[in-house]
Amino acid sequence: MKYQLYTTRSGWTSRNDSLESHLGIPNGKGTLRYAEISQVENPDNSDFEKYIMPVCTEGTWKCDEQFNPSDLVDYDPTCELPIPE
Amino acid sequence: MASTLITVADTSARDALSPAIGDTVYQIDNNKINVCSSLGPVVWQSYDSDGTGGYALDGSNTITAVPNFHFDAAKINGVDASGNPSNAASLTTAWTSKTNGAATFAQGTGAQQPTWYSSGTSSESYLSTGGGSGGDTLMADFRSTFMGPISGAFTMMGVMEQVGTADFSMGGGVLGAVTSPTWQTSPWWNNAGTDYNYYGQTGADSGAKPTFASGSGNGSTAVASYTVTRLFMVVRDSSNNTRLFVDGNNTNTANVATFTGDLLMSNMWQGYSTVYMSQGHTYEMALWDSDLSTSDKNTLITYVNSRYGTGRNADDTDDLARATF
Numbered sequence: 001m002k003y004q005l006y007t008t009r010s011g012w013t014s015r016n017d018s019l020e021s022h023l024g025i026p027n028g029k030g031t032l033r034y035a036e037i038s039q040v041e042n043p044d045n046s047d048f049e050k051y052i053m054p055v056c057t058e059g060t061w062k063c064d065e066q067f068n069p070s071d072l073v074d075y076d077p078t079c080e081l082p083i084p085e
Numbered sequence: 086m087a088s089t090l091i092t093v094a095d096t097s098a099r100d101a102l103s104p105a106i107g108d109t110v111y112q113i114d115n116n117k118i119n120v121c122s123s124l125g126p127v128v129w130q131s132y133d134s135d136g137t138g139g140y141a142l143d144g145s146n147t148i149t150a151v152p153n154f155h156f157d158a159a160k161i162n163g164v165d166a167s168g169n170p171s172n173a174a175s176l177t178t179a180w181t182s183k184t185n186g187a188a189t190f191a192q193g194t195g196a197q198q199p200t201w202y203s204s205g206t207s208s209e210s211y212l213s214t215g216g217g218s219g220g221d222t223l224m225a226d227f228r229s230t231f232m233g234p235i236s237g238a239f240t241m242m243g244v245m246e247q248v249g250t251a252d253f254s255m256g257g258g259v260l261g262a263v264t265s266p267t268w269q270t271s272p273w274w275n276n277a278g279t280d281y282n283y284y285g286q287t288g289a290d291s292g293a294k295p296t297f298a299s300g301s302g303n304g305s306t307a308v309a310s311y312t313v314t315r316l317f318m319v320v321r322d323s324s325n326n327t328r329l330f331v332d333g334n335n336t337n338t339a340n341v342a343t344f345t346g347d348l349l350m351s352n353m354w355q356g357y358s359t360v361y362m363s364q365g366h367t368y369e370m371a372l373w374d375s376d377l378s379t380s381d382k383n384t385l386i387t388y389v390n391s392r393y394g395t396g397r398n399a400d401d402t403d404d405l406a407r408a409t410f
Contacts (some may be wrong), residue, residue, distance in 0.1 A: 001196075001215025001364070025195055030177055032193040038218055038360065054219040059200035060175035075217030075251050080360045 002057055002064055002072040005040070005050040012037055012051035023061055034061065040079040047079065093119075094144065096165040099129065114144035115164075115183055131164065133184060140184065146388035148381040153231040154182035154350075155371040156189075158201065159210040163188070169210065170201040176212060180223055187230040189223035189353060197221050199354075199367075206246065206314040207393045209368055214354050216251035216364025223353040231372075234267065234347035238323050238376040241272065244368040244389055246314040246397075251364035254356035255317065257348060266346030273319045273329045274356035274363070281311065281331055314368065314397035315405070316389045321348070322376045333386045334408040368393065382410045 006012040020026075020034045035054050040047045055072055057064045064072065093099045095114040102110065104121040112119055112131075116138060119129040133151075140151040162168030163181035170176055175198040181188040192198045199212040199221040214221035227233045247253040254274030275281055321327040327342040350372060354363035377385070390407060 001217060001220060003217070003219075023195065030191045030193055031175075031195045031198070033195065035196040036194055036219060041360070052218050054196045054215070054217075056196055056215065058213060058215075059173065059198065060177070061195040061198070075220075075364075077217075077252070077361070079218060080358075 001075065002055040002067075003075060004053045004055055004067055004071050005047050005073070006053060007050055009037070009051055012053055015053055019063055019066065022066060023063060025061075031061075041081045042079055045076070045078050047076075052079070100127075100165075102127075114141055116141050133186075142385070142388040143392065146384050146391070148377070148384045150373050150375055150377055150381055152182075152184050152371040152373050153233075153235075154187035155184050155369070156180050156182055157369050158212050158367060161201070169203070172201070172203040174201060175199070176201050176223075180212075182231075185231045187225070187232060189225045192221075192223055199223070202366075205366055206368065206397050207395050209393060211246075211366040211368045213248075213366050214363050216249075216253070216354075216362045218360040218362070220251075220354070220362025220364065222256070222355055222359070222362055224351055225353070227349045227351045232350035233372075234263075234265070234349050235372075235374045236265075236347050237321070237325075238374070239319075239321050239348050240373040240375065240377045240382075241317075241319040242369070242371045242373075242385060243317045244314065244393060245317060245370075246366040246368075247275075247311045248365045249312075252356045252361045253365050254354060254361075254363045255319070255367075255370060256353040256355045256363070257350055263347070263349070266344075268344065268346055268348050270357040271355060272321075272327060272342075272348065273317065274361070281317075281329065314366070314393060316386065316393075316407075318382070318385075320376055332405040332407050334382075334410045335405045379410045386410075 016034055023034060025034050026032045038052045040050050040052065042048060055064050055067055056062050091110045093110050093112050099110055099112055099119055104127060106121055106124060108121045110119050118132045122128050122130045139147045139149045141147045160166060160183065161180055163183045177191060177198060179188040179191050196219060199214045201212055203210050205211040225232050241255055243255045252274060254271040257268055257271040315332050318330040320330065325343055325345045328336045330336045356363060386407060386409060
């Protein structure tokens with residue numbers, strides 16, 4: 001799995017819509033959507049509040065070829081709030 | 086009254102029969118009773134054992150305790166290979182346990198569907214999960230599918246392989262309201278692939294990980310290798326002491342968690358909340374609402390070694406050795 005970050009919700013939604021169109025989702029066999037929207041939650045992260053698009057690199061919904069490789073990033077655990085002690 | 090129940094070794098042998106409606110056969114590999122309910126095509130209704138006689142993991146290794154669930158990637162429908170996806174395809178159906186009829190929900194979000202591969206360690210099938218935020222997960226209605234809540238002793242088992250350096254876990258915890266103290270994280274997971282860590286209810290790393298350099302049975306050249314297929318067991322005993330065991334009886338006895346709340350398994354591969362999902366390969370996963378006996382634990386090790394041994398931690402010396410209990 002790779003990720004691309006979007007500054008606006010509308011940007012994320014537009015990209016999700018285009019991916020669903022490309023992948024044929026919903027597919028009538030139970031796959032209803034491509035991704036669920038989420039944001040970078042950690043205010044100490046430089047990408048705070050950006051919208052996270054998971055990008056499948058394997059499986060039926062592989063779509064990393066639809067992205068510019070230089071825009072894709074690996075998962076960064078510092079995106080999330082620190083685990084409470 | 087004399088009676089004879091036809092026995093078959095496995096599902097393939099059962100399906101080779103030409104039954105009449107009502108014919109009943111006992112299947113040795115999973116201890117199930119199969120009753121033919123209709124013809125053209127033949128439909129078998131399968132019924133679980135009542136636990137008497139134990140649970141046959143593979144037809145030759147039988148343990149006393151029947152698991153609440155036992156998910157096997159080689160049998161996505163819980164019975165045979167007929168429900169498996171195509172190689173490298175996403176899992177769009179439910180994953181059904183080999184016991185109790187427990188099943189996950191089908192995952193409707195494509196990017197969160199695990200990918201099924203027909204051949205990995207020892208040519209066995211596995212599910213590959215993408216980790217991190219929005220990573221792959223399967224959910225279940227734990228209140229009706231034997232996935233909890235468990236308030237006392239339990240044993241979680243997974244045959245899994247960490248991949249890369251993202252989070253890695255079996256899963257656990259629950260989304261939504263709970264009525265009693267509940268594990269909000271997977272009882273075991275690692276954060277950012279740094280180690281095989283144990284995390285308590287508070288999320289703090291209790292460090293109850295095996296010590297590669299001094300684990301029981303290790304060779305003098307022990308090294309910490311994480312990205313290999315291993316047998317993981319998380320055990321909470323009757324005194325509510327929870328430990329992580331890797332490849333058998335390798336643990337860190339100095340660090341034991343004492344959380345007494347419920348265990349739920351509503352979110353498979355969820356380490357902590359929905360953003361710390363597991364990246365790796367899962368071959369099997371099982372849960373018992375008891376601390377397995379020493380005999381059962383060792384039988385489980387024997388079973389895993391016989392099925393996966395040739396392909397995992399092959400030399401069994403320079404890493405965590407497969408120590409018995």
